[in-house]
Structures are given as structure tokens and as C-alpha cells.
Amino acid sequence: MKMVAPLEVGICCQNLEALKRFYIEQLTFAEISYFKIAADKAGDTGLTKGAYKVVRLQSPYGERLKLLEPQTAPVAANHSDTILEQKGNVYLTFIVDDLAAMLTKLKKNGAELLSGEEVVEVRPGTCLIFARDPEGNIIEFVEYSDILGYRPDLVGK
CATH class of the missing domain: 3.10.180.10 (2,3-Dihydroxybiphenyl 1,2-Dioxygenase, domain 1)
Known part of the structure; x- marks a missing residue:
């Protein structure tokens, strides 16, 4: 396949x-x-x-x-305090070029922030935030200081 x-x-x-x-x-x-x-x-x-x-x-x-x-409303999902406490939790990751701007946009639009009010640097050159979309689905936004180091397959794109 x-x-x-x-x-x-x-x-x-x-x-x-x-x-x-x-x-x-x-x-x-x-x-x-x-x-x-x-x-x-x-x-x-x-x-x-x-x-x-x-x-x-x-x-x-x-x-x-x-x-x-x-057509019939779906059953509400159970949400835990942290993402990895709930087996089966799934999240979408969006790699962005300006994480601070994304955070500002999410705050302005009232998104539920899971990782707090500030950008989190989880390791040198890798920053992220977690939030929920309007339906409660988990979404992650990441900014890499060296995107080609993380994804060399993107060279020339």
C-alpha cells in the first residue's frame, strides 16, 4: 500500500x-x-x-x-486537566512562523489556552502553545527556530 x-x-x-x-x-x-x-x-x-x-x-x-x-448531536467528550492524562487524546499540530502572533490571535478570539498565557519553550529553539478549538478539540502551535533542521524535507518549499 x-x-x-x-x-x-x-x-x-x-x-x-x-x-x-x-x-x-x-x-x-x-x-x-x-x-x-x-x-x-x-x-x-x-x-x-x-x-x-x-x-x-x-x-x-x-x-x-x-x-x-x-444529524443527532454527538456525546460530549471528557476533558482532563492535562492532555496526556486521557488515553486516546489526539491533537492537531500547526507549525507556524510567528507563535507570539498566533497566541495573541487566540487570546483575542477567546480560545481556551491549555498551556497558559505565554509561549512555552520546551527545548532550545522549540516553542509551543496548546489550546482548544471552539468544539474543544486540542490544537498545538509550534515554532522552530530552525525549521529545516526539524524538517529537512521542506528545503526549497
């Missing part, structure tokens, strides 16, 4: 429009498509027994998020 396209991540949500707006306005994703899946087909997928809506968003690098809103 060979992967033939960049990674796509599906996110179950309760308010598709609000979550879509967040990823487009705050993280520069572009809307690629919107469609609905009828209940008679949805049951075959294992996603839900009822109908659901999907919005596909794409990052400037080509990764995609699929935001999925089931």
Missing part, C-alpha cells in the same frame, strides 16, 4: 459552521467542498446511524480537515 495524497483528518463536531469559520478565519484553511450523506448510506459507514454533513477544508500545504456534523 502506498499513500497517494497528503493526510486528511476527520473531526466530529456539533456546530459545523462555527468550527469551519474558526479553521478558515484563524488558521487560513480554504473550504474545498460541502456535502450531505443520507441516513441510509451513513449507517453503512460506521460513522453514525443518521444523516451527516461534511465540510472539507484544505491547508496551504495540502493537508485536509474533514469536519463532520451528525
Whole structure:
């Protein structure tokens, strides 16, 4: 088996429009498509027994998020005080060129900050912040002082 396209991540949500707006306005994703899946087909997928809506968003690098809103409201997730206390916790990592500006933007828009009010330097040249998107999903933002040292495959991109 060979992967033939960049990674796509599906996110179950309760308010598709609000979550879509967040990823487009705050993280520069572009809307690629919107469609609905009828209940008679949805049951075959294992996603839900009822109908659901999907919005596909794409990052400037080509990764995609699929935001999925089931017809019946999903059960609320359990949140722990720290990320690694909850087995199965998953988070999206966005590598940015100005972490301080991203933190300011998140604060301005009322995002829940998990790593505190300041940028955290976890090791020399690697700074991060953790937050939650409007649906409570964990998102990480990282800035590397030497991005090509971390990702040499990005040379020339």
C-alpha cells in the first residue's frame, strides 16, 4: 500500500459552521467542498446511524480537515486537566512562523489556552502553545527556530 495524497483528518463536531469559520478565519484553511450523506448510506459507514454533513477544508500545504456534523448531536467528550492524562487524546499540530502572533490571535478570539498565557519553550529553539478549538478539540502551535533542521524535507518549499 502506498499513500497517494497528503493526510486528511476527520473531526466530529456539533456546530459545523462555527468550527469551519474558526479553521478558515484563524488558521487560513480554504473550504474545498460541502456535502450531505443520507441516513441510509451513513449507517453503512460506521460513522453514525443518521444523516451527516461534511465540510472539507484544505491547508496551504495540502493537508485536509474533514469536519463532520451528525444529524443527532454527538456525546460530549471528557476533558482532563492535562492532555496526556486521557488515553486516546489526539491533537492537531500547526507549525507556524510567528507563535507570539498566533497566541495573541487566540487570546483575542477567546480560545481556551491549555498551556497558559505565554509561549512555552520546551527545548532550545522549540516553542509551543496548546489550546482548544471552539468544539474543544486540542490544537498545538509550534515554532522552530530552525525549521529545516526539524524538517529537512521542506528545503526549497
